[in-house]
Amino acid sequence: MATIAHSKFQYDQNCFTDFWIGPNDIKEEGVWMMDGVPIKHPIIWKPSEPNGLQYENCGAIAPIGVSDLDCDTNLRCTVCSFKDFQRFSFVGTCESELRNVYFTAFQLDEEELMFMGYGAYHIKRLNDTWAWINVVTNKTIAFLLESVPDFPMGRRWWQLEQPVCEQKDGDRRLLLSPCPAGYFSCNDATCIPLPHRCDLKYDCRDNSDEYDCKRIFFPQVRQ
Structure with a gap:
């Protein structure tokens, strides 16, 4: 997300017509920058824009192009760009299908972190431990046996509650790894x-x- 837009305007579901996209000429009038770096590619401005001189220094996009607006204008919404998500591998049972191996970490709010699988599986906090869950059947496949206050990464002991991927129930040492x-x-x-x-x-x-x-x-x- 562009630094200037992210720092001044937080996401809101009630958006108006324009969206903050990050370009600004706050540092030097007429020199449009993104995250502190001058923009080299041409900006598709709306007709008669930019027209704000020193009073309108932030870029906002609308269906017909970009306009310069006062950075304190309450547009409420920003256009975001995301880096590649960190991919985790969960190995020890279901390596026969890669969609059951790969997970991506998501933080749903300030206190809840979960790992969403590419297939039917999620790993998330459940009560005081971590659980490996089949979200299609809504059944818990395994519980983490070790006491982990924050994250379930690494080689740890899990209790399989039911057979999965031709593995019988019981204790298994599984690995949740961020390593490429x-x-x-x-x-x-x-x-x-x-x-x-x-x-x-x-x-x-x-x-x-x-x-x-x-x-x-x-x-x-x-x-």
Whole structure:
């Protein structure tokens, strides 16, 4: 979201005709900028715009083009742009279908965070723990057994309440990881480059990159 628009005008469902889009010439009259960087591409202005001189320094868009308005005008709405969402992988049971593996974190309000799956699954707070839920059937698949005050990331023990993806119910150690391809996820969900896994050097803060490593020991060769 453009900095000037976001800082001055918050989202409201009752929008008027124009929308703040971020361009402004507050710093220097006639030099239109976006997030502090001069705009190089042409702006499609409404006829006879811009016309506000030093009194109208913020850009707003309407169906027929952009106009310059007083930055204190209460338009109520802004046009937003979003960066790519952080994708998480939930592995340990359903890797056969990628739509059941990938999740995206959403914060619905100041206190509620949930992970929305690409398929039928969500991970969200339920009472005092985290739950893995099938939102189609509205059934809880698993509960997080460990006490996690904020986030369920990392390798943790979950209690499967019902069979899922050919996995029987019972305790399972599952991984919710933000690490992209080419990285190893430590038990605490921090990411290290994959070549650092099993390299005889601790790179994870919890040393988990050196767990379960198969090593071959050669006898010393005497010359």
